[in-house]
Every structure is written in structure tokens, then in C-alpha cells.
Amino acid sequence: MRAMEIQGAYGIDNLKLADRPVPKAGPGQVVIRMKAASLNYRDLATVSGTYGPGHKLPLVPLSDGSGEVVEVGEGVRRLKVGDRVAPSFFQGWLSGDPVPETLGSTALGGPIDGCAQEYMCLSAEGVSKAPANLSHEEIACLPCAALTAWRALVVEGRMKAGDTVLVQGTGGVSIFALQFAKAAGARVIVTSSSDEKLERAGKLGADDFINYKTTPDWATEARKLTGGRGVDHVVEVGGADTFPQSIMAARVGGHVGVIGILSGLSKDVNVAAIFSQNLKISGVTVGSRAHFEDMTRAIEQNDIHPVIDKRFGLDEAQDALRLMAGASHFGKIVLEI
CATH class of the missing domain: 3.90.180.10 (Medium-chain alcohol dehydrogenases, catalytic domain)
Structure with a gap:
């Protein structure tokens, strides 16, 4: 073979x-x-x-x-x-x-x-x-990208209808997060450096868009889009360079699912912001077989492709x-x- x-x-x-x-x-x-x-x-x-x-x-x-x-x-x-x-x-x-x-x-x-x-x-x-x-x-x-998004939002984040989810970029995990969030009745904010990709994300149901090249302080923009409240969930795939802004974009009591290392492994962290905002930070490395089988039922029920x-x-x-x-x-x- x-x-x-x-x-x-x-x-x-x-x-x-x-x-x-x-x-x-x-x-x-x-x-x-x-x-x-x-x-x-x-x-x-x-x-x-x-x-x-x-x-x-x-x-x-x-x-x-x-x-x-x-x-x-x-x-x-x-x-x-x-x-x-x-x-x-x-x-x-x-x-x-x-x-x-x-x-x-x-x-x-x-x-x-x-x-x-x-x-x-x-x-x-x-x-x-x-x-x-x-x-x-x-x-x-499905086994890695989809399950990572599922666990971040559904298992660890306990996402529900009406929540606001911020997804970083338009790679595999982020697009699955967008699809799962819309199936659950959530609002989705997408960040990207490409207006073309943001437009494609809109066709999948995304509600709001931030080009982080033209708006480098995307955390402040995310707060503006939510009336100053902040988002309920951040799907953090960027790594060290994006994590500080993810913390600032999340609402008090919000959730940041830490997944990716695209921009590096370590950087100074604003610990004060984490505890003062009572944030929930979850490290997410894919998921279990049981998580996968729960997810497949949702994919079939909602005909997600x-x-x-x-x-x-x-x-x-x-x-x-x-x-x-x-x-x-x-x-x-x-x-x-």
C-alpha cells in the first residue's frame, strides 16, 4: 500500500x-x-x-x-x-x-x-x-478541527442561544466554530486580515466582521460591537500574540478557549485582567471519543457540512x-x- x-x-x-x-x-x-x-x-x-x-x-x-x-x-x-x-x-x-x-x-x-x-x-x-x-x-x-471547536464552545464553554462568539481567522477550527455557533443560535464575530475571507464568512452566517490589519485593536472593536459588554466566548487559535487581546475582548465571566499556537508559545499575560474579569480560560486539545460521537449527532441533526x-x-x-x-x-x- x-x-x-x-x-x-x-x-x-x-x-x-x-x-x-x-x-x-x-x-x-x-x-x-x-x-x-x-x-x-x-x-x-x-x-x-x-x-x-x-x-x-x-x-x-x-x-x-x-x-x-x-x-x-x-x-x-x-x-x-x-x-x-x-x-x-x-x-x-x-x-x-x-x-x-x-x-x-x-x-x-x-x-x-x-x-x-x-x-x-x-x-x-x-x-x-x-x-x-x-x-x-x-x-x-472532523476528528481534530471540528472536535476542537465543538469542545471549546459546547463542552468547555457551554455555549447557548443568544451568546456572542468571536472566532479568529478562517481556518478549519474557526470555520467549524462559526458553523456550530450559528446552529446553536449564537451571534458570531469573525476576525481576519482579508476582506474577501470575511465576506465568505458572512455567507456562512457570520454577523459581524473585524479586519485586524485595518483595525489592529480588534478587542476594543469587539467590545464596541457588543455595546461595551464583551463577548461570551473567544475561540483563541492565534497563540501568544493574540491571547492578550482575547482576554480584553471577553466579557466579565466570559470564556476563552485556548487552542492554537500560530503566533508563538509564550508572552507576558495580563493576570489582573483575568481575575478581575472572572474569566474562564480553557486549554483545548481536541477531545474524547464520547465528545466526537455527541458532535456527530449534532452534525447530522443540523446537516452541517x-x-x-x-x-x-x-x-x-x-x-x-x-x-x-x-x-x-x-x-x-x-x-x-
Whole structure:
């Protein structure tokens, strides 16, 4: 079977197509014929060597994917041949609160081989049935990006109708957050450096728009848009440079879901603003299998479809990652396998 591997050393140029044997299912396992995978910023950072550089090489990257079960091992009851499925990003986090044993060491796309391959053999417990209303390319967008947005707003933020949600940018997590927020009856403010992208976000239902190039103090603008109150939820994907403004954009008692590292890992934090505004700060690293299955029911009920910007073949993974590095995409980038 074909698989994309990071070979020899980190870097996009070292991502090569390799031939691997088709796996067989052991007890409690399933073999999935992969149909699609999608890209996240984590994948770009992993391939580049800036995220988890200690992973053993060669490594198959990409944390998001979808496929069809083609073989089930002894004892498997929750899945059958022919099921359309998505592997869990954290293979070990089935439900409950996150604990160290269920996080980093069980993540797909590093340290465990990821979805950029034609077949995967995984524990049946680390796989979920996919929403019936979506194509394989759309399903492949769910396990990381969609679930991160879902957990930030629904699980940690307890979003409700009438809330105001600020999403940063128009990447995969932010667009899913926009879609989930509108399905819940919330108001959505979108920030971007591109008026064209803001216009596209408006077509998805966004209510208010801030171009952070022309309005660098976007936190003050967000407060103006909410009559001085501040927003109920901030989907914080920017990292160190945007976090201080996220704190100032949130209302008293508001929630900031900290997700991304696009602009860096650390910076001085206004601790006084956090405690004086009684803010709730949640670190969000995707979610559990139980969270995913709750989310898929909501996706089916509301007929939500992921926004896919560009599609590539498996052997075009380098080009797909370079597109992500350029940050010109809107929504998700997908590999058709």
C-alpha cells in the first residue's frame, strides 16, 4: 500500500511516498481502507519538526482521516465491515476528563502513524462511525478541527442561544466554530486580515466582521460591537500574540478557549485582567471519543457540512502542506486517498 512518510529528517521536502504492507486485524482491531485525510496546523508543524521533534522516523503524518472498515478482528462488536468511520485523534481518550496516559502518547500523526496512508490498523475502541450526511472528504475534516471547536464552545464553554462568539481567522477550527455557533443560535464575530475571507464568512452566517490589519485593536472593536459588554466566548487559535487581546475582548465571566499556537508559545499575560474579569480560560486539545460521537449527532441533526477549500491527491501532500504554510486557505485542505 502507499503511505506518505517523513523520511530521514524533518521537513516538507523529506515527505516521501513509500510502499508498506497492508496490515491485518488482530483481536480487538479493525483495518480501515482510508478514503481521505485532512490537514491541520499541527501536521505542518510536525512535518516541519517544530512540534514533537522527538518522534521516531519514518513517521506517517496527518491526524485527521476517514475510511471504510474492510476487516474486523476477533472480539470486535461495535463496528462491522462496510462501516464508514473516522479514527479518533487520541486513540486512548474514550471518555471522561483528559489524563496524561490518554493524551500525547496515543495521538495519531505523531507519535502514532497517522492517516496519510491507504490502510490503517487500529483498536476498534479508537474508531467511531461517521455522520451519514457527509462524504468521506467531509468526514476527514472532523476528528481534530471540528472536535476542537465543538469542545471549546459546547463542552468547555457551554455555549447557548443568544451568546456572542468571536472566532479568529478562517481556518478549519474557526470555520467549524462559526458553523456550530450559528446552529446553536449564537451571534458570531469573525476576525481576519482579508476582506474577501470575511465576506465568505458572512455567507456562512457570520454577523459581524473585524479586519485586524485595518483595525489592529480588534478587542476594543469587539467590545464596541457588543455595546461595551464583551463577548461570551473567544475561540483563541492565534497563540501568544493574540491571547492578550482575547482576554480584553471577553466579557466579565466570559470564556476563552485556548487552542492554537500560530503566533508563538509564550508572552507576558495580563493576570489582573483575568481575575478581575472572572474569566474562564480553557486549554483545548481536541477531545474524547464520547465528545466526537455527541458532535456527530449534532452534525447530522443540523446537516452541517465542512468547508473544504482545496483537494489534493495523496502523492501531492507536499503541495498541500505548502498551501497551509501560506495561510491563504479558507476552511480545510483535504487529501483524497
